[in-house]
Amino acid sequence: MPAKDEFTVTPYEVKGRIDYARLRELFGTEDLTAALLDRLRAAADRPLPPSLERGVYYSHRDLGLILDAHAKGRPFFVYSGRGPSGPLHTSHLLAFELCKWFQDAFGAEMWIQITDDEKVWAKTDLPRSETYRWGLENLADLLALGFDPKKTHVFFDTRSIAAMYPLAVDVARKIPYSTVKAVFGFPPSTNVGLVFYTALQTVPCFYPSWVAGKDVPCLIPCGIDQDPHFRVTRDLAERLGYPKPALLHSQMMPGLLGQDRVMSTTGEQKDNALFLSDPPKEVERKLKKAFTGGRATVEEQRRLGATPEICSVWALWKTKFAPEKAEFDQITGDCRSGALLCGDCKGMLIERVNGEFARHRAAREAAKAWMESTIVEHPPHGMDVRKAGAETPNRPVDS
Amino acid sequence: MPAKDEFTVTPYEVKGRIDYARLRELFGTEDLTAALLDRLRAAADRPLPPSLERGVYYSHRDLGLILDAHAKGRPFFVYSGRGPSGPLHTSHLLAFELCKWFQDAFGAEMWIQITDDEKVWAKTDLPRSETYRWGLENLADLLALGFDPKKTHVFFDTRSIAAMYPLAVDVARKIPYSTVKAVFGFPPSTNVGLVFYTALQTVPCFYPSWVAGKDVPCLIPCGIDQDPHFRVTRDLAERLGYPKPALLHSQMMPGLLGQDRVMSTTGEQKDNALFLSDPPKEVERKLKKAFTGGRATVEEQRRLGATPEICSVWALWKTKFAPEKAEFDQITGDCRSGALLCGDCKGMLIERVNGEFARHRAAREAAKAWMESTIVEHPPHGMDVRKAGAETPNRPVDS
Numbered sequence: 112m113p114a115k116d117e118f119t120v121t122p123y124e125v126k127g128r129i130d131y132a133r134l135r136e137l138f139g140t141e142d143l144t145a146a147l148l149d150r151l152r153a154a155a156d157r158p159l160p161p162s163l164e165r166g167v168y169y170s171h172r173d174l175g176l177i178l179d180a181h182a183k184g185r186p187f188f189v190y191s192g193r194g195p196s197g198p199l200h201t202s203h204l205l206a207f208e209l210c211k212w213f214q215d216a217f218g219a220e221m222w223i224q225i226t227d228d229e230k231v232w233a234k235t236d237l238p239r240s241e242t243y244r245w246g247l248e249n250l251a252d253l254l255a256l257g258f259d260p261k262k263t264h265v266f267f268d269t270r271s272i273a274a275m276y277p278l279a280v281d282v283a284r285k286i287p288y289s290t291v292k293a294v295f296g297f298p299p300s301t302n303v304g305l306v307f308y309t310a311l312q313t314v315p316c317f318y319p320s321w322v323a324g325k326d327v328p329c330l331i332p333c334g335i336d337q338d339p340h341f342r343v344t345r346d347l348a349e350r351l352g353y354p355k356p357a358l359l360h361s362q363m364m365p366g367l368l369g370q371d372r373v374m375s376t377t378g379e380q381k382d383n384a385l386f387l388s389d390p391p392k393e394v395e396r397k398l399k400k401a402f403t404g405g406r407a408t409v410e411e412q413r414r415l416g417a418t419p420e421i422c423s424v425w426a427l428w429k430t431k432f433a434p435e436k437a438e439f440d441q442i443t444g445d446c447r448s449g450a451l452l453c454g455d456c457k458g459m460l461i462e463r464v465n466g467e468f469a470r471h472r473a474a475r476e477a478a479k480a481w482m483e484s485t486i487v488e489h490p491p492h493g494m495d496v497r498k499a500g501a502e503t504p505n506r507p508v509d510s
Numbered sequence: 511m512p513a514k515d516e517f518t519v520t521p522y523e524v525k526g527r528i529d530y531a532r533l534r535e536l537f538g539t540e541d542l543t544a545a546l547l548d549r550l551r552a553a554a555d556r557p558l559p560p561s562l563e564r565g566v567y568y569s570h571r572d573l574g575l576i577l578d579a580h581a582k583g584r585p586f587f588v589y590s591g592r593g594p595s596g597p598l599h600t601s602h603l604l605a606f607e608l609c610k611w612f613q614d615a616f617g618a619e620m621w622i623q624i625t626d627d628e629k630v631w632a633k634t635d636l637p638r639s640e641t642y643r644w645g646l647e648n649l650a651d652l653l654a655l656g657f658d659p660k661k662t663h664v665f666f667d668t669r670s671i672a673a674m675y676p677l678a679v680d681v682a683r684k685i686p687y688s689t690v691k692a693v694f695g696f697p698p699s700t701n702v703g704l705v706f707y708t709a710l711q712t713v714p715c716f717y718p719s720w721v722a723g724k725d726v727p728c729l730i731p732c733g734i735d736q737d738p739h740f741r742v743t744r745d746l747a748e749r750l751g752y753p754k755p756a757l758l759h760s761q762m763m764p765g766l767l768g769q770d771r772v773m774s775t776t777g778e779q780k781d782n783a784l785f786l787s788d789p790p791k792e793v794e795r796k797l798k799k800a801f802t803g804g805r806a807t808v809e810e811q812r813r814l815g816a817t818p819e820i821c822s823v824w825a826l827w828k829t830k831f832a833p834e835k836a837e838f839d840q841i842t843g844d845c846r847s848g849a850l851l852c853g854d855c856k857g858m859l860i861e862r863v864n865g866e867f868a869r870h871r872a873a874r875e876a877a878k879a880w881m882e883s884t885i886v887e888h889p890p891h892g893m894d895v896r897k898a899g900a901e902t903p904n905r906p907v908d909s
Contacts, residue, residue: 283703304682307706
């Protein structure tokens with residue numbers, strides 16, 4: 112069910128100025144309340160990351176059940192994915208940075224899905240060799256966030272299909288075409304790969320439970336545009352005897368060129384995002400032309416202050432580049448009061464971004480050394496399709 | 511486009527009394543003429559098998575192109591498949607026996623596809639462990655026909671998916687849902703696995719060309735009900751740069767209980783077919799109650815003769831159990847003249863079938879020793895998804 116008010120939000124189309132409160136109502140998700148965040152902070156026994164503290168994540172499904180499981184000493188895992196159609200920009204890291212926080216705070220296993228098959232099916236101009244190549248590039252960037260190699264597992268779809276396929280067969284059997292059509296709004300011209308694909312996006316949600324032979328709850332931080340995929344998954348979960356995945360939904364990140372333009376990796380949208388591979392000069396060029404909430408003149412801004420809420424530079428401070436509360440509050444206050452001019456703010460951010468990117472690129476090279484070891488190519492011994500135990504269990508949900 | 515006259519013929523439904531000439535027109539296939547059979551006989555330099563000589567195969571697409579390729583010294587391969595939902599009966603062997611003849615006569619490589627995934631998707635009552643188990647059972651029966659272990663390769667879908675998937679991704683991208691809906695007549699409730707599946711049935715048609723890096727034409731003997739799958743494949747072939755597979759179409763085999771009832775492996779249809787696993791007493795019981803073209807009384811039959819064309823016993827002689835022309839003509843003549851009574855004819859056939867089945871079961875046990883070695887689980891070195899060469903070539907068709 113795509114949201115069809117003044118905007119459209121599906122995994123395959125995000126359009127218009129999104130009313131997030133209305134979108135949450137349309138999707139039927141729950142408000143991420145201060146009380147629930149308090150509970151999460153207490154369970155983690157550490158400060159929340161900026162994306163939670165500052166409202167970038169604003170909606171959820173069943174986060175409470177994850178905290179219930181944790182309270183009973185039962186492990187959960189985190190899962191996020193990437194459709195590799197081009198280089199990563201800072202917004203792409205949002206869900207993964209949150210996953211990393213959950214891994215650090217709760218010791219959670221991390222599952223990353225690289226959907227190079229989906230991108231071949233969703234984009235008609237990218238051959239498989241390109242989505243594969245981008246998959247490897249993107250994966251190095253994601254692992255470089257600091258995931259624990261021993262607790263991080265990757266489904267790289269075209270390479271992991273032997274491990275994923277038995278579960279995918281069972282899952283696909285339970286998804287009628289009519290559901291996919293209704294949830295994603297696919298026209299009849301949609302290729303049969305994309306029609307099938309949602310089954311593969313469900314596999315990581317169930318796989319750890321399948322392998323463990325008992326319920327291992329799944330938590331998925333994602334853009335709210337991905338919710339429809341997991342609505343299908345949640346509807347299936349009980350029928351297949353697996354726990355429903357819990358979700359944390361973020362708002363879509365505004366682009367550098369303004370709030371109405373979601374960051375994108377393609378075409379003329381290039382200047383709308385900071386790519387992790389952008390060299391310092393390119394970061395500088397892009398940020399210098401970025402849309403802000405500033406006034407027409409310096410005099411006016413000193414007098415009236417600027418408006419951070421509509422500013423793409425402030426959004427970068429908020430979500431990633433000013434993780435310390437004191438610094439972020441200072442920037443926000445000085446912006447609003449007129450003490451900080453946009454040019455100076457941009458200069459500070461350029462320096463910060465280039466420092467972070469340099470650190471990131473070093474971590475990226477280091478991650479390449481162990482990247483291959485994270486890619487799952489076969490189901491674990493005993494779960495092979497040849498073994499009787501390979502049958503997907505139809506277990507009652509663990510209570 | 512299911513044929514919708516007095517009958518329905520699709521890969522997922524065969525219903526009504528089939529008018530085969532009309533079906534050929536509806537499907538737009540070519541008549542398998544005596545001239546073309548003469549050409550095939552000459553190229554093979556040996557007698558044709560009964561199923562070709564006696565009109566069981568009656569339609570084709572592009573058989574002439576296969577013979578053209580052979581005349582130029584270019585190899586072709588044969589491909590047939592089995593959806594493993596139960597034990598094999600004699601009709602299931604028809605296409606494979608013809609493949610075996612092509613392997614013997616032309617040294618053709620044989621590709622067998624075991625579609626255990628499709629059967630999970632097409633039948634709601636069979637779990638994956640069952641279709642997998644039947645897949646192994648059926649494969650042993652097929653290999654026991656005498657295929658050359660060095661020239662026979664098996665795609666066992668759930669086990670071979672790592673090898674098949676790169677090509678399947680490329681193929682699926684080119685198949686719109688609307689095509690699948692039109693070709694197979696799928697209702698919206700059809701699961702997304704079955705919607706995707708036709709891409710996997712196309713993979714074996716192209717795989718040898720993909721691996722060889724040049725055109726290796728494909729010939730597919732199959733029941734005419736399977737033609738819709740390969741119509742999709744043929745439409746795709748040129749766009750993906752592969753040769754269109756050629757087809758040889760057989761009529762559907764009548765069941766033991768009469769012409770209107772196609773042999774089936776399920777439910778009360780059990781007595782309608784001879785399963786390869788039927789013990790001698792069961793063969794005897796089934797054949798004794800089989801529908802014949804005999805008369806009401808012995809006296810009448812001696813005087814007027816019987817009608818082989820409507821007789822299920824005669825159909826078994828014709829397609830499999832009387833390969834020698836002299837014997838078959840004798841049986842047919844004696845039936846028509848009244849010299850051979852149905853009871854005696856059945857007695858002869860019971861003995862023949864039980865002898866064949868005993869030989870088959872011994873060959874089946876022998877085939878199990880090398881069966882595993884035929885199952886393809888990885889693409890050949892250098893065609894791995896990780897290699898640049900893994901890209902599906904968009905080559906112009908070899909001329």
